[in-house]
Amino acid sequence: MPIRVAIVGSGPSGFYTAEALAKSDTDCQIDIIERLPAPHGLIRYGVAPDHQTTKNVSRNFDKTAARDQVRFYGNVDVGRDISLDELRAMYDAVVIAIGSPEDNKLGIPGEDKQGVIGSAAFVGWYNGHPDFVDLDPDLDTANVCVIGNGNVAIDIARLLVKTRAELSPSDITNDALDAIEASSITDVYMLGRRGPVEAKFTNVELREMGKLEICVPQINGTLIPDAVPEELEMSDRDRRLRERNLATLRKFAPRAADELPKRVHFHFFAAPREILGGDRVEAIRMERTEVVDGRAVGTGEFFEIETSLVLPAVGYRSSGLEGLPFNDDWGVAISDDGRAGEGLYVVGWIKRGPTGVIGTNRPDGQEAAKQIIEDIPEGRKPGRAALDELLASKGVRVVDYTDWLTLDAHEQARAREGAPREKLITVAAMLGVLDSA
Numbered sequence: 001m002p003i004r005v006a007i008v009g010s011g012p013s014g015f016y017t018a019e020a021l022a023k024s025d026t027d028c029q030i031d032i033i034e035r036l037p038a039p040h041g042l043i044r045y046g047v048a049p050d051h052q053t054t055k056n057v058s059r060n061f062d063k064t065a066a067r068d069q070v071r072f073y074g075n076v077d078v079g080r081d082i083s084l085d086e087l088r089a090m091y092d093a094v095v096i097a098i099g100s101p102e103d104n105k106l107g108i109p110g111e112d113k114q115g116v117i118g119s120a121a122f123v124g125w126y127n128g129h130p131d132f133v134d135l136d137p138d139l140d141t142a143n144v145c146v147i148g149n150g151n152v153a154i155d156i157a158r159l160l161v162k163t164r165a166e167l168s169p170s171d172i173t174n175d176a177l178d179a180i181e182a183s184s185i186t187d188v189y190m191l192g193r194r195g196p197v198e199a200k201f202t203n204v205e206l207r208e209m210g211k212l213e214i215c216v217p218q219i220n221g222t223l224i225p226d227a228v229p230e231e232l233e234m235s236d237r238d239r240r241l242r243e244r245n246l247a248t249l250r251k252f253a254p255r256a257a258d259e260l261p262k263r264v265h266f267h268f269f270a271a272p273r274e275i276l277g278g279d280r281v282e283a284i285r286m287e288r289t290e291v292v293d294g295r296a297v298g299t300g301e302f303f304e305i306e307t308s309l310v311l312p313a314v315g316y317r318s319s320g321l322e323g324l325p326f327n328d329d330w331g332v333a334i335s336d337d338g339r340a341g342e343g344l345y346v347v348g349w350i351k352r353g354p355t356g357v358i359g360t361n362r363p364d365g366q367e368a369a370k371q372i373i374e375d376i377p378e379g380r381k382p383g384r385a386a387l388d389e390l391l392a393s394k395g396v397r398v399v400d401y402t403d404w405l406t407l408d409a410h411e412q413a414r415a416r417e418g419a420p421r422e423k424l425i426t427v428a429a430m431l432g433v434l435d436s437a
């Protein structure tokens with residue numbers, strides 16, 4: 001009997017696990033269970049819409065999904081439609097690949113005010129994630145504060161200052177495109193607790209900020225050191241990457257604020273201390289910092305930025321899944337290098353936390369496949385026959401991969417001119433298309 005494996009989550013880590021199992025010499029039957037009708041996790045709903053080349057990696061996942069022993073169960077939520085315990089009873093191995101979909105909190109007073117929107121929600125909104133279609137962010141503000149110095153922060157800043165012409169060839173939703181074009185935004189503040197040396201942007205993303213049609217980057221050149229300090233311990237590769245970022249920032253420094261109508265301000269050494277206002281955000285209070293032993297320490301000097309929109313992009317966490325051993329402080333599963341219980345495995349962000357690029361999830365998938373093959377000499381459980389029966393008894397409308405390809409084609413066919421697709425942004429709309437196909 002084949003080893004019957006259920007993978008919960010169809011983001012990169014789920015698909016890389018499926019790929020590794022399918023390519024192994026072991027007889028496996030692999031079912032990928034995904035809560036949304038659309039697969040690919042953050043490739044579809046996180047990666048910036050104007051970075052289509054990055055999104056193209058999902059084409060490799062299509063090949064995995066097309067393999068005989070792989071089946072996609074979209075629109076099936078583990079926790080709502082079936083419990084983890086039920087799944088473990090049906091499958092020889094269950095791999096949890098559910099990612100880290102929630103925002104870390106800033107942990108400062110006022111962060112629950114209207115107008116503070118975490119990056120998971122904001123990015124989900126412009127990427128057409130069904131959970132965030134109703135977000136309706138109020139972009140009627142001249143200043144926006146994006147908190148964080150990583151690629152997610154820079155993605156958000158870039159999208160907010162791009163023109164319709166720049167955004168149109170992307171797969172940003174029409175609603176988000178209209179809202180950004182109609183916005184009053186002129187100045188985006190990127191606020192980082194530490195300095196330019198510690199910033200986590202990758203250089204390609206940083207350089208893009210210098211090539212925008214109507215927006216000029218602003219940075220106080222005196223804050224950019226001549227080189228990454230020798231005493232900072234890091235790999236040669238890391239040092240080279242940081243040197244490149246410093247060189248890019250140095251090129252930004254002389255650019256005049258009035259060169260173009262909009263600005264992105266790189267404010268380093270600035271930690272958020274309080275969100276000010278009534279029910280709504282009116283300003284953010286920041287404290288200047290200095291970096292001591294790699295940590296940002298407050299200097300006691302404060303300043304405020306007036307804004308009605310604060311977008312924290314300070315990392316992600318998960319709140320787990322019933323039945324999954326979980327470390328609530330860290331927001332990740334508890335596992336022994338991926339083994340989380342008998343026949344239970346974790347991969348990707350739920351295993352490692354929210355770090356790394358898409359490809360970082362590949363070794364996770366390979367490791368989980370290896371562990372499953374080592375731990376389970378032969379399949380004993382019914383797998384998909386039992387799953388099909390349970391889902392049918394509950395009347396769950398399963399979206400299979402052929403259905404997804406129908407949705408994919410539908411989205412491509414209705415794209416605005418030059419764009420790769422116009423996403424269907426509600427589950428009802430997706431199911432509606434399938435029902436009428």
Ligand SMILES: Cc1cc2nc3c(=O)[nH]c(=O)nc-3n(C[C@H](O)[C@H](O)[C@H](O)COP(=O)(O)OP(=O)(O)OC[C@H]3O[C@@H](n4cnc5c(N)ncnc54)[C@H](O)[C@@H]3O)c2cc1C
Pocket residue numbers: 008009010011012013014033034035036039040041042043046047048051054076077078079097098099100101123152155321347348349350355356357358359360361
């Ligand atoms: C805003 C943003 C931009 C990024 N941009 C880039 C980039 O440009 N380049 C790059 O290399 N990396 C980028 N990354 C990182 C990359 O997206 C991640 O490394 C990767 O997606 C993590 O994969 P994962 O499978 O662990 O999680 P995810 O991609 O989050 O996939 C998890 C999947 O599980 C599903 N799921 C969750 N709960 C359940 C449940 N209960 N039942 C069933 N299914 C469930 C979710 O719907 C989702 O499809 C970005 C990340 C973010 C947040």
